[in-house]
Amino acid sequence: MDNVISVILGGGRGTRLYPLTKERSKPAVPLAGKYRLIDIPISNCLNSELNKIYVLTQFNSASLHRHITRAYKFDNFSRGFIEILAATQTIESMNWYQGTADAVRQNLRFFNQPNIDFVLILSGDQLYRMDYEHIIKEHIQNGAEVTISTIPVERKESPNLGILKIDEQGRITGFFEKPKDETIIDSLSLGAGVFERRGVSARGRSLLASMGIYVFNLEVLTEILKETSKSDFGKDIIPEIIKTRRVFAYFFDGYWEDIGTIKSFYEANLNLASLTPSFNLYSEKVPIYTNPLFLPGSIINGCKITQSIISDGCRVDQAEISNSVIGIRSILGKNTLIQNSIIMGADYYETEANIRTNRFKKIPDTGIGNQCRIVGAIIDKNVHIGEQVTIENKQKIEYLDAENYMIRDSIVIIPKGSIVPSYTTI
Template sequence: MDNIISVILGGGRGTRLYPLTKERSKPAVPLAGKYRLIDIPISNCLNSKLNKIYVLTQFNSASLHRHITRAYKFDNFSRGFIEILAASQTIESMHWYQGTADAVRQNLRFFNQPNIDLVLILSGDQLYRMNYEHLIKEHIKNGAEVSISAIPVERKEAPNLGILKIDEQGRIIDFFEKPKDEKVVDSLSLNANDFERRGVSAKGRTLLASMGIYLFNLEVLNGILKETNKSDFGKDIIPEIIKTRRVFAYFFDGYWEDIGTIKSFYEANLNLASLAPSFNLYSEKAPIYTNPLFLPGSIINDCRITESIISDGCMINNAEIRNSIIGIRSILGKNTLIQNSIIMGADYYETRANIRTNQAKKIPDMGIGNNSRIVGAIVDKNVHIGDHVNIENARKIEQLDAENYMIRDSIVIIPKGSILPSYTTI
């Protein structure tokens, strides 16, 4: 495990997660009240005894850099590190990252270190728990040059994923990125024996999808990226190398969610607040690490709370909260209802001077005021919501851009730092 470098891709512009990515990169988007998406792959690495980690960043990366720098520190006696590689101009390349493969290509000089044999390439915006040691052992056992972590999926999911086909040994013999042609999907379908042979129950699933997790022999990675100028692993590189390289699939059958859209982000968060969440935040053997903020415990007075997560440092008085995530430093007023919503909280507490300034400008204090009602919404950080505010997409509008809110996938989003005066109705 000491001879492996992990590379976490920070993602592109994150347009499908906008406006949550208006001021931050995708991996920096808050998760489950107190974490960030980047904490998932970093925690998986640390729990798998992988501690040589590079994070490749490009867009809106300031908050991501700050979070990583504060959260992850190694002592002087450890050879581990987490380093950020931001896109920059060099003699070899004058442009930004053009895709996943191009991002890795531009940073190969950092990965070509003495005694490094393997490079593990991960996405920074997925929710799952994996022990990468199992993937690495199977990679070595198969004599693979490249291994791709793959998960069984149903046919209806094919148009959104890269679909693999394997032979009896598990070697990948065909690959299509987001196939929509029914005949192509038919050609990629596997039978139940293909899954059960590897200890996975089919459960009605007939396809094998790439998770965007790649393990390369370093020598092979160098050769592949120098042979071609193609920019993306899933769309360009993988379909080509399966013809000439030993590329194997590693079967994964746990929970996995690609947090690529507002809908997937919303549903994955609320699932974490359910009585039987698909992803377990409470594992002692494989915890999720994050920046220790040293916040006080939340003050909760005369509230009714069901199937919800309440993060640290909140002040909640006489509120009703159902199936929701309440983020750090959230302040909720009296007689407020929060239902099926994600309240991200705040980056800081307002001072008395701030509050006096708010009053002079007739701006509500940061947080959510009295007698307000928020249903089916995502409220980003540092939002000022007054009294008697009603937020609910009762007309089921699919998409809308307004002055101080947006609707995506029928979910109302209040962008970071927005101000909603008292008696506002959305």
Template structure:
């Protein structure tokens, strides 16, 4: 079944709600879980489902994403498998960049023409979940559907942030409303399982995951000038095509904001996390051949530590520590995501920094870091105190941003000794 499928992963827009993490990279290239990039999640879901022909559509800040995919996804030379970048391009027939999710696919369809396939699976590049797409595709075929929309039950609070739909007893989607106001929700509950009902999750929200028949998608994109799947194409298709819901009851979150990104990462430290890194289904990423992490004199509590770290901290609690992180003595880190570094400083550089009293790449001695995200390659001096929380007003500063009490230290920022945030 999956041999008849091509997957297209949408790289997303400018990602302004994830600023400053998206200041120099696209959303799918943002590091997650200390060891991966966000784009690794949909790609791994595809590969684990037997789908190995994958295009990633990019437009904004795509250099680091291109580099990651080029260095990561290599297949047997005798295989037809690939993960390829399709960057937005101007042509003699089209001089505009991607104008939306549907327009991105429309402009890229000519690159799919040489391939044989019956179905196209369209995914977002900035979501955290584990799904068997093979089951979704079989359901699509068995139902004789033209379009399948993956949906997930959400509660009333979350429903106002999603496209909400209703379906009949055969899962045919009959109506759709985009981000309804709370007073309209009384007309939009759907039939869900008892467990979902007990949690108040009775509204079917679109996950931004779609299956189209090849001809159906071609007809829609050729005849419908609209540019966005969720807001325009899917609501219009309900009136013309057989559009069905595929209800997913597992863990899924949209990594669209700093708070959602932060909570998704810290949630990985739970005893049994909702998104389980230790599941039998692998999450694939770049093999870096780093040494194992070295830890000395540190009390660790609910902490994930990636490879290649040198840690002498006093205590680390409910935190994710990314690759090549160096942490000095007497430092405490609580409820934080440290992304790590892209390279190691040499011994000569470390000695020079010590002699001049300048911060090294990583975190210095006797620091206190709470409720924070440290982007890649930060240099945090000794005796630095970063204490996030509701007492801090939102703001964007030269070296850091505060959003909903979360302090985000910008990529490559240098924070001098003794700084208090």
């Protein structure tokens, strides 16, 4: 694995995750109370003994840079590194990254290093656990120039994914980005035997989707990106190179979720709080790394808590919490109900001086006050919610923009740093 460089794409504008991406990039969005999305691909790399990692960033990247810098450090005797390559103007290019392929193209000079043969390209906003050694080995065994990690999916998922067609050897012969035509989807359907021969159970799944994870021979990647100015791997590059290059599919059959929308983010987080989560955070052999915050254990007093995650440094007093994720430094008042919700917590504890100033300005303390009811919501960090506040989308509104809250996919979102006065009903 010493001759592999990992490249993690830091994401675009993240418009489908807005307002969670109003002040941060997609990979910097909090996950499971204490992590960030970027921790997933970085941890997968480190657990796969890949320690030469570049993270390509562009939009709202300050908090992502800060998190990576604080969380991931290598000692002086290691050849490993995690370096951030932010979009910048150069002699060759005056433009920002125009897409996934363009981002890699603008940084090729960093990847062309001695003794590097392969480039592993990853997304920074997906939830899954993978040993990348397996895909690298299969790439070499197939004599492939490019390998795409794939996952079996059902027909109903095809309009949101890139769907592949393969031959008996696993070589990719067709690629269709988000197909909606039923005739095309029929032509891409695979028999159960195709999956079973690779140790994957079909379970009603008949299509093979790209996960946006690629292994390139470095020389091939350089040639491809210099031959074309097209900007995106999925839409532009892959459909072209399957005609002339040896592009193979790697079959993956574990849990995988693309955290691209508010709904997928919400559902993935609440799934982590279940008794049998699809993604296991508790593996000692392949842990998820993050920035150690050195917070105290949470204080829980007289609460009823079911099927929920309570992160470090919280103070919860006589609250009822069910099917929810409570993030770091969360403060929940007496007789408050939290149900089917994500409370991201806070970046800091308020000082006595700040509390006095807030009260003089009639601003509630950071956290959630007494006798509140929060159901089916995402409360971003550093939010001030007063007493007897109700947040619940009883009318099942799917989409709405208001002064201090938004609704996406019927989920109420209170943006970062918002103030919700006492006795408010949302």
